[in-house]
Amino acid sequence: MSRHEARRRLALEFGATDIVGERGEEGVARVKDLTGGIGADSVLECVGTPEAMRQALHSARPGGNVGFVGVPHEVRVDGEELFFSHVGLRGGPAPVRRYLPDLIDRVLSGRIEPGKVFDLTLPLDQVAEGYRAMDERRAIKALLKP
Known part of the structure; x- marks a missing residue:
């Protein structure tokens, strides 16, 4: 997911097949569209903001996983929403x-x-x-x- 042209070119060079420029619910809708309405098996959240975490969680399919890197900034995850989404959330210091x-x-x-x-x-x-x-x-x- 990127709107930064140089990053998009580099992602394609490294093998990306689809690049989503939309954010928030529009970004989630685009991911769902690309996955036949299901959502992604695995999502990486690499920004650390509440908006990015929400988009990552909503982009994953039920049974999918979201991994986050770095230290989230003021991110709060609703435990009940996470429970009923059937999405796993994992993060921690990188070894x-x-x-x-x-x-x-x-x-x-x-x-x-x-x-x-x-x-x-x-x-x-x-x-x-x-x-x-x-x-x-x-x-x-x-x-x-x-």
């Missing part, structure tokens, strides 16, 4: 150290190219500008250099 040796090997061997997401390079003292550029969708990810 980064467990995956790090394999990821480093993949980068060094050339099997993956993580640098593709960095489309803005700034000096470290301009970190605030990097965050601003990502927030304003002028950059996918900012690479900061000393």
